[in-house]
Amino acid sequence: MFREALNPHRISLGKLVYTTVTALLLALWVFPMVLTILTSVKTNAEMLLAGPLAIPQEPTLRAFARAWDVLNFNVLLGNSLLYAFAGTSLAIILALLPAYALSRFHIPGGGLIFVVLLTGMMLPQQTVVLPLYDVLRQLNLLDSKWGLIMVHGMYGLPLVLLILRGFMVGIPQELESAARIDGCSDIGVFRHVILPLVTPAVAVAFALNFINIWNEFFFALIFLNSAENLPITVGILKVTQDQYFSSWNLPAAALMMAQLPTVILYILAYRWITQGIYSGAVKG
Amino acid sequence: MTGFAKSGKQRKFATARQGWLPSMWRATKRHWFVYVGGIILPLILYAIFIGYPILRTLYLSLAEWNGLDPKVTMVGLNNYRTLLDDPIFKLSFVNNIKWAVLTLLFPVVAGLLFAVFLHSGKVAFAGLFRSTLFLPATMSLVAIGIMFSLILNPIFGALNEGLRAIGLGFLTREWLGDPNTALYTLLFVFGWFYTGLPLMLFHAGISEIPAELFEAATIEGANGLQTFWYVTLPSLKSVTTVITMLTVITSLKAFDLVMVMTRGGPFNQTSVLGYFMYTESFWNYRFGYGAAISVVILLLSSVFAAIYLRNVAGESLYVS
Numbered sequence: 001m002f003r004e005a006l007n008p009h010r011i012s013l014g015k016l017v018y019t020t021v022t023a024l025l026l027a028l029w030v031f032p033m034v035l036t037i038l039t040s041v042k043t044n045a046e047m048l049l050a051g052p053l054a055i056p057q058e059p060t061l062r063a064f065a066r067a068w069d070v071l072n073f074n075v076l077l078g079n080s081l082l083y084a085f086a087g088t089s090l091a092i093i094l095a096l097l098p099a100y101a102l103s104r105f106h107i108p109g110g111g112l113i114f115v116v117l118l119t120g121m122m123l124p125q126q127t128v129v130l131p132l133y134d135v136l137r138q139l140n141l142l143d144s145k146w147g148l149i150m151v152h153g154m155y156g157l158p159l160v161l162l163i164l165r166g167f168m169v170g171i172p173q174e175l176e177s178a179a180r181i182d183g184c185s186d187i188g189v190f191r192h193v194i195l196p197l198v199t200p201a202v203a204v205a206f207a208l209n210f211i212n213i214w215n216e217f218f219f220a221l222i223f224l225n226s227a228e229n230l231p232i233t234v235g236i237l238k239v240t241q242d243q244y245f246s247s248w249n250l251p252a253a254a255l256m257m258a259q260l261p262t263v264i265l266y267i268l269a270y271r272w273i274t275q276g277i278y279s280g281a282v283k284g
Numbered sequence: 285m286t287g288f289a290k291s292g293k294q295r296k297f298a299t300a301r302q303g304w305l306p307s308m309w310r311a312t313k314r315h316w317f318v319y320v321g322g323i324i325l326p327l328i329l330y331a332i333f334i335g336y337p338i339l340r341t342l343y344l345s346l347a348e349w350n351g352l353d354p355k356v357t358m359v360g361l362n363n364y365r366t367l368l369d370d371p372i373f374k375l376s377f378v379n380n381i382k383w384a385v386l387t388l389l390f391p392v393v394a395g396l397l398f399a400v401f402l403h404s405g406k407v408a409f410a411g412l413f414r415s416t417l418f419l420p421a422t423m424s425l426v427a428i429g430i431m432f433s434l435i436l437n438p439i440f441g442a443l444n445e446g447l448r449a450i451g452l453g454f455l456t457r458e459w460l461g462d463p464n465t466a467l468y469t470l471l472f473v474f475g476w477f478y479t480g481l482p483l484m485l486f487h488a489g490i491s492e493i494p495a496e497l498f499e500a501a502t503i504e505g506a507n508g509l510q511t512f513w514y515v516t517l518p519s520l521k522s523v524t525t526v527i528t529m530l531t532v533i534t535s536l537k538a539f540d541l542v543m544v545m546t547r548g549g550p551f552n553q554t555s556v557l558g559y560f561m562y563t564e565s566f567w568n569y570r571f572g573y574g575a576a577i578s579v580v581i582l583l584l585s586s587v588f589a590a591i592y593l594r595n596v597a598g599e600s601l602y603v604s
Contacts, residue, residue: 015407015408018401018406018407019408019409022398022407022413023413025398026413026416026417028476029416029417029419029420030416032432032476033419033431035442039434047440051440051445052440052441052445053442094326097317097318097321097322097325097326098321098322098323100318101321101322101323105315105318105322107311107319108304108307108308108311111597113323113327115593115597116330117327118596119334119589120333120334122533122585122589122592122593123334123582123585123589124533124536124537124581124585125537125539126539126557126558126561126562126577127338127341127578127582127585128333128338128341129337129565129578130337130341130344130565130571130574130575131336131337131338131344132333132337134340135332135336135337150333151333154333154334155333157326157329185317186317186318187317215424215425216424217424217425217426217539217540218539218540221543233424233426234426236426236430237426237544239430240430240544248440252431252434254430255427255430255431258426258427259423259424259427262422262423262424263419266419270415273422274418274484274488277481277484278484278488281485281526281530281596282485282488282489282522282523282526282595
């Protein structure tokens, strides 16, 4: 270790080799994305003549405009944003008090209640979808935006609860005691001590759950029907129909538009997302 | 209502002396805000949206129902008997097992190796590489499915084109149309999506290993492989358990890629339980039969979910 530290030349050579090897392996992950970008800006004529691997000579964004029209993308985008925002907000609102209760009070059977509330996270959607379909129909919420938002809120609750509770456990007891001495009730402590301190965890949970709902496919596919309610994941399937799929650049452009918002969110909230993945999956 | 808050210890003591129900009632009255919003309301919502659906699925699996008719005919274990003789069920079941095993063997192991490699300090831009590898895991499988359908297309796809360009034209095929390759092609795409998740979880796990352990190993003269085998791996035990359970459950849920890329074809070779359940219920209107498939998924996943929850929420069981 020391010998290496004294020999900077050897380190940089080794580093160069290892970095190159890793970069080559990583090409397997980057290449499909680059290819999609190239395909999306190529004209069909170019695709026919030069093939999928050639660098586009006259890049054009026409495929994006066409994909937008064909998919009625403004409706899909609005819906996806609504589901992700409203579903995540609902999940956070629903999870805040259970997280407070299960982290700072000795509730009889609290451990069991916690685990029961978490099961929704692990449950394959297929195991609840048939009765849920029926419940929503009886509540007149089938093929309705509000129905799907409620389902997303409920099924987003466990992950948010896990993240928020893990964070609230770490808030020092002294802060709460001080507030209690000042005459704060449970509501007061929650509003004036817990809520202001828990904001970073809320941000983590929000970013993570937003991406989850944005990418969700199964529930939306089953519970929705009319074109004006579909989110992007379901609406975009239209481009896999032969008439659109055979124009190559259109599906490529469509899937890039579909994923752009979460990629931007990923870049902006990278720390939160990776931290949330870990505390949501391993630490609790 | 007493004016001051008792400490947790005192409250627990009271529970032991006066019985569970009366003490719960008093605590509820005193902390009504916490109990109503934090326990009772979420449990009611849970009962409507998760608890009832699970029980109802169990019930429906014993029935024949077209999903619309108010009449549900009970048929006992008939659906399960039919399942055992259904070749598509067997195929889907085996495919789910292949899905889990191969995902554990390739993307999960790759994620572990990348995590160790990128943490060793021997690679420049490790953070950038990690965030790039994790990017696919934040994308929807629908978009990824469309992306790879383009690349794998037998006529204009880049993969066959590339193989021809480097003189490996004999390897070109209809990747998703050939019954021998379709499932493995899907699994490759799934692996492409999945690798980032174990990478991130293993990375976080490795970062929590005390540096002294690695230093001690270096002083003892351990090489990279020995350090990995005797220091890194044993410290990652609980992360590994969590990832294994998560991977198996994710495999049992598999649906999106199959729906977008193959629709179970060719000849049901890429059917999985999640997709089979969907077609039987929502295309053939056999809700009872679909429910029976759901119960199989539920039983298989609950074992792994139990182990997972014990690891994730384990210590909290003792706290509250």
